[in-house]
Amino acid sequence: MERPASVFVNNMDYEAVIGLEVHAELLTASKMFCGCSAEFGAPPNQNTCPVCLGLPGALPVLNRRAVEFAVRLGLATQCEVRLFSRWARKNYFYPDLPKGYQISQYELPICVGGWVTLSGEEGEKRIRLARIHMEEDTGKNIHDPLNDVSLVDFNRSGVPLLEIVSEPDMRTPQEAGAYLRKLRQILQYLEVCDGNMEEGSFRCDANVSVRPLGSEKFGTKVEIKNMNSFRHVERAIEFEVGRQLRALEEGEPIVQETRLWDPEREVTRSMRTKEYAHDYRYFPEPDLPPVRLDREWVEAIRQSLPELPDARCLRFVREYNLPTYDAEVLTSRRDLADYFEAVVACGVTPKVASNWVMGDILRAVRERGLDRDLRIQQWPVEAESLAQLIQLIERGTISGKIAKTVFERMIATNQPPEEIVQREGLVQITDENALLSEIHQVLADNPDKVAEFRSGKEKLFGFFVGQVMKRTGGKANPQKLNELLRAALQSG
Amino acid sequence: MSEIVWRPLADVSKELDAGRISAVELTTEILRHIDATESRVRSFLTLTPEAALKDAREADRRRAGGERSPLLGIPIAVKDVILTKGVRTTAASKILENFLAPYDATVIRRLREAGAVFLGKLNCDEFAMGSSTENSAFGPTYNPWNLKRVPGGSSGGSAAAVAAGQCYAALGTDTGGSIRQPAACCGIVGVKPSYGRVSRYGLIAYASSFDQIGPMARTVADCALLLEVIAGRDPCDATSAPHPVPRYSAELERPLRGLRVGLPRECLGEGVQAEVREAVCSALRWFEGEGVSVVETALPHLRYAIPTYYLVATAEASSNLARYDGVRFGLRLGEEEGLMTMYGRTRACGFGPEVKRRIMLGTYALSAGYYDAYYLRALKVRTLVRRDFEAAFDRADLVVMPTAPTTAFPLGAKTGDPLEMYLSDIFTIAANLAGLPALSLPCGFDQEGLPIGLQLVGRPFAEGQLLAVAHAYEQSHPWKDQHPSL
Numbered sequence: 001m002e003r004p005a006s007v008f009v010n011n012m013d014y015e016a017v018i019g020l021e022v023h024a025e026l027l028t029a030s031k032m033f034c035g036c037s038a039e040f041g042a043p044p045n046q047n048t049c050p051v052c053l054g055l056p057g058a059l060p061v062l063n064r065r066a067v068e069f070a071v072r073l074g075l076a077t078q079c080e081v082r083l084f085s086r087w088a089r090k091n092y093f094y095p096d097l098p099k100g101y102q103i104s105q106y107e108l109p110i111c112v113g114g115w116v117t118l119s120g121e122e123g124e125k126r127i128r129l130a131r132i133h134m135e136e137d138t139g140k141n142i143h144d145p146l147n148d149v150s151l152v153d154f155n156r157s158g159v160p161l162l163e164i165v166s167e168p169d170m171r172t173p174q175e176a177g178a179y180l181r182k183l184r185q186i187l188q189y190l191e192v193c194d195g196n197m198e199e200g201s202f203r204c205d206a207n208v209s210v211r212p213l214g215s216e217k218f219g220t221k222v223e224i225k226n227m228n229s230f231r232h233v234e235r236a237i238e239f240e241v242g243r244q245l246r247a248l249e250e251g252e253p254i255v256q257e258t259r260l261w262d263p264e265r266e267v268t269r270s271m272r273t274k275e276y277a278h279d280y281r282y283f284p285e286p287d288l289p290p291v292r293l294d295r296e297w298v299e300a301i302r303q304s305l306p307e308l309p310d311a312r313c314l315r316f317v318r319e320y321n322l323p324t325y326d327a328e329v330l331t332s333r334r335d336l337a338d339y340f341e342a343v344v345a346c347g348v349t350p351k352v353a354s355n356w357v358m359g360d361i362l363r364a365v366r367e368r369g370l371d372r373d374l375r376i377q378q379w380p381v382e383a384e385s386l387a388q389l390i391q392l393i394e395r396g397t398i399s400g401k402i403a404k405t406v407f408e409r410m411i412a413t414n415q416p417p418e419e420i421v422q423r424e425g426l427v428q429i430t431d432e433n434a435l436l437s438e439i440h441q442v443l444a445d446n447p448d449k450v451a452e453f454r455s456g457k458e459k460l461f462g463f464f465v466g467q468v469m470k471r472t473g474g475k476a477n478p479q480k481l482n483e484l485l486r487a488a489l490q491s492g
Numbered sequence: 493m494s495e496i497v498w499r500p501l502a503d504v505s506k507e508l509d510a511g512r513i514s515a516v517e518l519t520t521e522i523l524r525h526i527d528a529t530e531s532r533v534r535s536f537l538t539l540t541p542e543a544a545l546k547d548a549r550e551a552d553r554r555r556a557g558g559e560r561s562p563l564l565g566i567p568i569a570v571k572d573v574i575l576t577k578g579v580r581t582t583a584a585s586k587i588l589e590n591f592l593a594p595y596d597a598t599v600i601r602r603l604r605e606a607g608a609v610f611l612g613k614l615n616c617d618e619f620a621m622g623s624s625t626e627n628s629a630f631g632p633t634y635n636p637w638n639l640k641r642v643p644g645g646s647s648g649g650s651a652a653a654v655a656a657g658q659c660y661a662a663l664g665t666d667t668g669g670s671i672r673q674p675a676a677c678c679g680i681v682g683v684k685p686s687y688g689r690v691s692r693y694g695l696i697a698y699a700s701s702f703d704q705i706g707p708m709a710r711t712v713a714d715c716a717l718l719l720e721v722i723a724g725r726d727p728c729d730a731t732s733a734p735h736p737v738p739r740y741s742a743e744l745e746r747p748l749r750g751l752r753v754g755l756p757r758e759c760l761g762e763g764v765q766a767e768v769r770e771a772v773c774s775a776l777r778w779f780e781g782e783g784v785s786v787v788e789t790a791l792p793h794l795r796y797a798i799p800t801y802y803l804v805a806t807a808e809a810s811s812n813l814a815r816y817d818g819v820r821f822g823l824r825l826g827e828e829e830g831l832m833t834m835y836g837r838t839r840a841c842g843f844g845p846e847v848k849r850r851i852m853l854g855t856y857a858l859s860a861g862y863y864d865a866y867y868l869r870a871l872k873v874r875t876l877v878r879r880d881f882e883a884a885f886d887r888a889d890l891v892v893m894p895t896a897p898t899t900a901f902p903l904g905a906k907t908g909d910p911l912e913m914y915l916s917d918i919f920t921i922a923a924n925l926a927g928l929p930a931l932s933l934p935c936g937f938d939q940e941g942l943p944i945g946l947q948l949v950g951r952p953f954a955e956g957q958l959l960a961v962a963h964a965y966e967q968s969h970p971w972k973d974q975h976p977s978l
Contacts, residue, residue, distance in 0.1 A: 056593075056697075056821075057575045057694040059692060059730065061727065091810075093814065098820060283863070287700050396964070448631060
């Protein structure tokens with residue numbers, strides 16, 4: 001992509017080999033194996049019960065909705081959705097893991113294969129998926145250094161997760177970033193995950209190695225954890241590739257290990273080497289029967305899938321004649337694309353609608369903080385109202401400039417644009433006599449400027465326009481004003 | 493009046509219905525009998541007399557309101573691996589010594605709804621791991637028939653309490669024979685239901701793919717009354733079966749004629765006490781006299797049952813017992829020295845030697861590099877054992893075996909030799925591997941006056957048939973009318 005995919009070290013071209021493991025928290029109302037709310041942000045340990053606290057005697061019961069979400073993502077990424085998959089226990093001790101094991105999938109995950117398509121300047125590239133499997137999230141350890149205690153919040157314990165494991169198909173940090181953004185976009189379109197990296201509902205670990213260009217063999221891979229934003233992922237991989245290349249240059253071995261990204265210092269540091277790697281002792285979960293899916297059920301889910309971002313982007317270009325850039329921005333989020341289409345549905349020219357949505361609407365959303373969890377919680381104005389406003393311009397009732405004022409008023413008062421225009425007397429002055437009388441007054445007030453203009457200082461035209469606008473409170477129809485003013489200046 | 497403690501549950505229920513005794517009087521009588529016998533038997537870990545009397549008053553109120561139910565006002569007790577809300581539930585382990593159960597197991601909820609009176613929690617081997625109740629962290633229970641003998645295990649407290657007249661019925665759990673073997677040792681009836689027949693929600697897990705809760709009582713009919721209350725699909729247990737629950741107690745009278753009973757040829761050979769062999773053969777002769785045909789069957793993989801069980805069950809146990817880490821409940825030691833010390837010391841001091849042995853066995857069986865050779869191979873043998881039974885059920889309607897190779901052994905006789913102890917379960921474990929229903933009922937006494945158990949194993953969900961066959965045998969034999977003298 002933007003950077004060369006290979007680097008020259010020791011007389012050889014090297015390339016990076018990157019695979020990503022993504023954990024996506026599902027937007028189900030309840031947890032994976034109990035009825036507790038899966039919502040983020042409740043007071044500590046409020047959303048808990050014997051099951052997600054791992055109390056003696058408690059047993060898991062599967063949330064079918066989580067399975068449906070896994071199937072949705074599998075179908076949207078061209079995976080093979082397995083009609084028979086199995087649960088497994090992943091055993092390890094940690095205070096945030098209440099049962100001492102995590103219920104996950106191991107040998108028979110629900111989805112295998114599939115891919116995500118990236119489009120760049122050099123065309124399309126497929127990043128293959130090894131597997132998608134379901135598992136439960138852990139709680140969260142909170143360390144309080146002041147009181148020297150550690151606390152555990154189990155609200156997140158048992159929240160459904162999808163683990164999406166890519167093949168090592170990425171070659172640059174930018175490609176890894178593009179893959180992540182694409183995956184998140186698909187998850188958001190499917191309404192399966194909100195994709196919020198900062199809140200941890202969309203998490204990513206990277207496996208990074210380097211190898212001589214053209215080599216089929218993989219180098220020793222290093223796992224990187226603790227990357228909490230897209231930027232961190234790209235920076236961490238970039239650092240790690242550099243570190244490995246420097247090691248090669250200096251003839252040092254690359255150790256298979258897990259490294260943590262330190263965002264303050266922008267370096268990765270060793271966390272544990274393979275000798276200390278866990279033996280998770282996976283075995284089939286005896287408390288849950290295998291997941292058996294109905295072929296018709298899977299087909300019904302396939303039928304109910306929404307139009308996905310790539311398809312929608314292409315359609316926007318084709319159907320609305322939008323530039324690719326506009327189509328990409330508008331389809332970057334499902335809610336934004338829906339909003340745009342609602343404006344167009346009211347009869348607005350698509351490119352005009354696109355300009356407003358990409359410009360004023362998104363600016364207002366950002367300025368007012370109306371987006372949270374990467375969703376637009378509230379639009380500054382309804383799509384229908386925006387369409388009405390645009391139509392007032394197209395009919396010549398108000399100028400484009402006045403429209404910006406009306407737009408601000410609409411946001412503030414939540415009133416329809418016509419009402420604002422009428423009440424505040426913002427209707428454009430198009431009447432020639434009215435305009436001419438204002439023009440003559442301005443020319444009469446500024447005889448020296450008129451003389452300068454007539455002797456060739458044409459830049460002064462703008463000054464006269466400004467004076468008339470000032471007298472009319474900005475309501476003069478700009479085209480008409482231009483026309484009449486030029487005639488008046490020239491005819492003198 | 494004290495004779496009432498020995499009467500069958502079903503009879504006592506009629507007395508209550510007739511108003512000849514109240515639940516409060518009955519409970520008071522039972523509590524008095526426990527008081528008189530408990531210092532010798534030691535079957536209870538926790539006695540809850542106040543709660544029991546409160547349950548009894550409530551039962552009397554319900555009966556006065558016209559409600560009729562066989563368990564309404566009947567004093568029962570529960571193995572201490574089953575959660576009872578607000579009551580200490582220890583699994584006979586130091587690690588849960590002060591654990592107050594925050595919720596009721598599904599079986600407890602169902603029994604409460606049926607009006608049962610809960611006397612308290614019964615001793616067992618720690619986390620149900622053992623065959624003699626000597627692995628309890630709180631001391632052994634003694635066999636009411638001979639106080640120098642073990643009551644069997646792991647549900648030894650349940651078996652001893654029922655045999656000693658301390659309750660009309662008890663709940664036990666059976667992972668590898670833990671209901672049937674103590675039932676045999678104590679001369680009572682114990683039923684291990686088909687896997688999935690009874691909800692495991694609220695049962696402290698030992699080996700999840702084996703564990704089943706079941707009834708223990710002095711008669712087959714009493715077991716039927718309990719089973720029909722506790723059985724059935726539970727939305728809280730994904731492994732509970734949707735099969736409808738028959739009214740077992742109403743279907744006990746069935747003709748035996750024409751039935752085919754299979755006798756596995758592996759069951760009466762070496763290692764089986766002569767009197768046990770003779771008692772089982774005598775029972776089979778009685779069945780033949782009733783028009784039942786006895787056919788020889790084979791369980792060729794029976795000899796692998798114990799090693800198979802000790803790989804799969806311990807593997808599951810090693811994972812199930814990971815939650816006792818000192819973080820959220822139960823014992824916590826060494827926290828001031830950091831997390832690793834806390835884990836280590838809590839578990840080192842909290843678990844007894846047999847529990848540690850099984851955690852280590854199971855951890856090893858699941859370890860990288862050993863999984864295929866141990867755990868996976870054991871799963872395959874488990875399938876072979878299941879097929880052995882399927883083949884046997886092609887020729888027979890049920891299979892008859894001794895419950896245990898010997899009668900109750902002396903305390904301390906096998907504690908130094910775990911393998912010897914494991915062999916006590918040689919005939920019971922196969923039914924757990926195959927998930928089949930099985931039942932033990934008394935079929936005689938040895939020369940020392942110790943009870944002998946007869947085991948019936950049925951097809952999946954054929955509990956009704958097993959109960960009916962056992963009931964027919966019981967009706968013609970006097971064993972249930974004999975009681976230990978305490």
